[in-house]
Amino acid sequence: xxxNATIEVxxxxxxxxxxxxxxxxxxxxxxxxxxxxxxxxxxxxGYKNTGSCLSEITFLDGEKGILRYRGYSIEDLAENADFLExxxxxxxxxxxxxxxxxxxxxxxxxxxxxxxxxKKILDAFPKSAHPMGVLxxxxxxxxAFSPSSVNVDSDEEMYKSIVRILGKFxxxxxxxMRKKQGLPLDYGDNKLGYVENVLKMMFxxxxxxxxxxxxxxxxxxxxxxxxxxxxxxxxxSTVRIVGSSHxxxxxxxxxxxxxxxxxxxxxxxxxxxxxxxxxxxxxGDTNKYMAKAKDKNDPFRLMGFGHRVYKNFDPRAKxxxxxxxxxxxxxxxEDPILDIAEGLEKEALADxxxxxxxxxxxxxFYSGIIYRAMGxxxxxxxxxxxxxxxxxWIAQWREMRLNxxxxxxxxxxxxxxxxxxxxxxxxR
Ligand code: CMC
Numbered sequence: 001x002x003x004n005a006t007i008e009v010x011x012x013x014x015x016x017x018x019x020x021x022x023x024x025x026x027x028x029x030x031x032x033x034x035x036x037x038x039x040x041x042x043x044x045x046g047y048k049n050t051g052s053c054l055s056e057i058t059f060l061d062g063e064k065g066i067l068r069y070r071g072y073s074i075e076d077l078a079e080n081a082d083f084l085e086x087x088x089x090x091x092x093x094x095x096x097x098x099x100x101x102x103x104x105x106x107x108x109x110x111x112x113x114x115x116x117x118x119k120k121i122l123d124a125f126p127k128s129a130h131p132m133g134v135l136x137x138x139x140x141x142x143x144a145f146s147p148s149s150v151n152v153d154s155d156e157e158m159y160k161s162i163v164r165i166l167g168k169f170x171x172x173x174x175x176x177m178r179k180k181q182g183l184p185l186d187y188g189d190n191k192l193g194y195v196e197n198v199l200k201m202m203f204x205x206x207x208x209x210x211x212x213x214x215x216x217x218x219x220x221x222x223x224x225x226x227x228x229x230x231x232x233x234x235x236x237s238t239v240r241i242v243g244s245s246h247x248x249x250x251x252x253x254x255x256x257x258x259x260x261x262x263x264x265x266x267x268x269x270x271x272x273x274x275x276x277x278x279x280x281x282x283x284g285d286t287n288k289y290m291a292k293a294k295d296k297n298d299p300f301r302l303m304g305f306g307h308r309v310y311k312n313f314d315p316r317a318k319x320x321x322x323x324x325x326x327x328x329x330x331x332x333x334e335d336p337i338l339d340i341a342e343g344l345e346k347e348a349l350a351d352x353x354x355x356x357x358x359x360x361x362x363x364x365f366y367s368g369i370i371y372r373a374m375g376x377x378x379x380x381x382x383x384x385x386x387x388x389x390x391x392x393w394i395a396q397w398r399e400m401r402l403n404x405x406x407x408x409x410x411x412x413x414x415x416x417x418x419x420x421x422x423x424x425x426x427x428r
Contacts, residue, residue, distance in 0.1 A: 058231040062309035087391035111167030131176035132261040140254035152401040174201035226316040229392025235259035241408035269381040272304035273368035304365030311358040320366040
């Protein structure tokens with residue numbers, strides 16, 4: 001702690017401690033303010049200016065476009081690490097050495113079978129069900145198959161439940177897609193790497209030999225790293241707040257998946273591609289859609305643009321844009337949707353509406369184009385985001401439990417009716 005802040009309310013003055021983080025971010029600690037001030041609270045809908053925790057996992061500077069996991073820049077990790085190394089780093093705080101990483105993956109593989117009864121639950125969904133709803137339900141259902149709650153004071157038990165979900169989750173991801181496509185459920189091949197196996201589990205056909213394309217494997221690995229954590233976003237805050245009631249890891253993750261589903265959050269990658277397709281089908285007139293996005297009477301928003309925290313550029317978008325160019329080039333795909341995306345980006349970056357509001361392409365603007373080039377159906381895009389975000393959610397849940405954070409329970413200011421008497425039905 002350093003410095004103090006003074007707040008004056010109703011003629012009384014209160015000294016509040018100011019907390020400074022390792023990157024010199026400052027926060028006024030209001031945790032004891034309500035008690036000291038006899039009931040005064042702070043209000044901040046959408047938590048635009050509220051820190052919910054102290055965290056050692058991810059550092060993000062929206063003004064400078066900086067994103068770091070455990071002190072390593074996202075650019076460095078995307079270039080040099082693989083997804084499992086990053087998962088270990090996020091969850092346990094340090095990069096693993098070879099032996100630790102091997103053990104980590106071996107332990108994950110041992111957990112990569114899901115109970116056969118899960119198939120019955122999957123069977124009960126219609127093919128039309130959105131894969132995010134199915135994934136959230138199946139993740140929650142896993143709890144029923146490992147009912148004892150994790151003893152968070154035991155490193156061993158904590159580790160076990162972490163490798164368990166990292167092993168089973170990719171199977172569920174693949175099954176949500178196979179269900180939709182009417183393909184038999186598959187367990188992939190544990191001789192393969194984590195990401196290779198995900199792809200095989202998704203795309204393997206019963207009558208064909210599946211061969212992984214290294215370009216696709218590398219691109220997916222990179223995409224998963226870029227999505228792996230993003231500090232206290234909507235789904236991560238959901239995971240932490242659900243977990244703060246001591247609900248189990250799987251139940252907390254299931255809630256996080258539901259939060260991610262929304263089009264203002266992870267669902268934006270699906271929404272971007274649907275928007276780009278719509279523009280193409282409508283003749284490709286990007287100007288028309290720019291005008292719609294700026295029209296306050298039109299609910300249309302340019303999906304994949306803007307970010308609650310990044311007000312300069314989203315460093316992940318830069319890496320993804322480059323990756324999209326490379327993947328499409330390497331796979332020899334010419335996608336007219338990419339031209340529309342580039343056109344929109346160019347126009348938006350030169351348009352005062354977007355410039356003044358600091359609206360830049362975000363991580364979701366180009367990721368859908370890569371997923372599409374990989375043959376992943378549009379409805380699966382947000383599921384891929386969930387697969388990438390899984391280590392971040394786990395890391396944040398673990399940190400919250402180890403820090404023994406109190407149950408999340410915000411206050412409110414009531415603005416409804418004052419006390420009034422009940423009026424019987426025949427008198428209303
Ligand atoms: N298109 C047009 N106008 C926009 C857009 C957009 N995409 N985003 C923000 N604005 C305008 C908004 O209308 C408002 O204008 P005004 O000040 O005149 O009222 C101003 O910019 C500020 O917007 P806001 O909604 O108050 O900003 P926010 O921080 O609450 O919302 C956001 C951030 C990401 C929800 C929003 O920018 C948005 O809806 N973007 C499109 C959806 C999207 O791409 N989401 C993915 C986010 S990145 C991945 C993730 O986090 O999961």
